[in-house]
Amino acid sequence: MAADPKLSHTSAMILQAIHAGFIYGFSIMEMTGLPSGTVYPAMRRLERDELIRSQWERQSIADNEQRPPRKYYKLTAGGKMALESSRKRYPLLERLFPAEEVKSV
């Protein structure tokens, strides 16, 4: 992985959305306004480049709430660094989604 990866605006938005607490695919879609055909492939690439990592919600939690388990995404250390450098490149990024507390998984 490059020390200072150059991310596209879409990838930066997705990283920012995850950082802001929108940690599953559909919520990222809703917040960024990007279509599913853009968001999910971008997340695959980010995960491949180890900027984010995914984790399935525990089945017991989903069962208690009578819904299917979700796959949550989280920034890695590399992802956080990449987001920092992207913020310098796209200064308005941070204002799009104000960061909130990440839900516990």
Place this chain on the structure above:
Amino acid sequence: MSLLLNSTFCVLQRCMLRAASLLVPGCQREEWMLEWRSELYYACKSLISDGEFSWKAQGEILAFCFGSFRDALCLRRQFRDVGTTTPRVHSSAMQCLLWLSTVLALCAILSRLLPGVHAEYDTVRHPVRPNVILIQGADSNDQREPAVSFAQFRDWKTNRQRYFDGLAFYRSTTESVSLSKTHSSPFKVAVASLNAISLLGLPVQPFNTQTEDSEDIPQVVLSYETWVRSFGSDSHIAGRPIHVGKITARIAGVLPCGSWRLPASPDLWLLAPDSQIALMVKDRPGYVLAHLTPLGQASMTSDSISIAVRGASDNEPSIFGVLCSGCSQGPWQIYLFALVLAVLALPAVTSVSMSESNFSSHHPSRRQNISRWLFLAAKLTVVSAIAYFASLDIAYCNTDTYSETAELVQFIADFSICLFGLRWALMDQQNRCPVCLRRVTHPARVGIVSQTFLGWNGTEMMCIGGHTLLHVPALPTSWFGAQRWLYLDTSWEFLFADLPS
């Protein structure tokens, strides 16, 4: 109604996800499907309120499902990229098949360009009409000697025959033929009845007998060999006037190349009415061609016939006839025969056993086994196809027309290429890693001869993908008779730089 519509759309959306999942590599499909179904659930929950049907909401959900296809393709690309990071091309099955296909294509193209190959196909495509015989006198044993006078032929023709329904006469002489104003050469010219060619059932290409100014001019039909040798395979030759002796004739066309050979092997057939033939041949004997009636066919014994002919006088002379048929089996029959012989001879030149023995507990997966057999089948098929085209190329590289010698060369080439090609295919297969189908390489001598009685000595080769080692004994023994594969587990991977991480 809303419930029904919502259910219908739900089924449609699930079908879309299922269809998209087919694009995802099998090993990732289940998890991918789980994620997308989960996301679809939340998308539906968010966009459909209180179970009411809304076209807008369903449209958005459908658009969401369409995104799954792009996602699936993205995963597929990523999976392929990981696969191509390894140097799979070198010594790979694909490279081998690519080379073989290239050789096959070159051989096939060359065979398309060789006129001799076309001539051989023509011999199969245009055989002599069945049940046509060449008549010779009962007292004559030499088929090449003309035995029937034209008067005799006319006598037979004017009487209704029981055994024949068509008769044609020809006599061959050597005449000087002027190909141009300055150039003339001697040719074997057959003065023949007008129906001689049609009786033989041979198509004449192009046959333009109906040209305006050719009504009174005799027609000349060239043999294929003459057309190639003396007229340079000129395809616009029809209609050209030539002088045959003192007669001016017009070229009507060319006979197809054939394996049939009539006595005297005429270079040109000068077709003339009986009145003209009578003047030209006078009392000299010629050959008679006849087509047998069903009664005549019933009288055939093998390829000859001895029957009586009705003449003007009441005597019925007994004549002897032999079938006019070619001996060519065609390139395909020759090839099949050579292939069968090569397959039968194969065990004599190599081991055909594809069984593998190994001293690790690992076995290739079913998919790997199927790939191996498919690769072997593909190799054998392409090698066999190469043998077919290459043998035609070898046989006809120096010959423009059909010849029996060329057929013999073709058979020998077919047999040799099939035998050694199939041998190579089997030996190559035995040296390919059962896991990745790459050729094992880096041979190393292991042990010394004296160790044969204690352990083994021979050659060790390895798969550059790091999957296997191949041990080939130098001296087969009862405990180590055949080559063995040793499967390497993952602990060896660090030694092989080209393995995927």
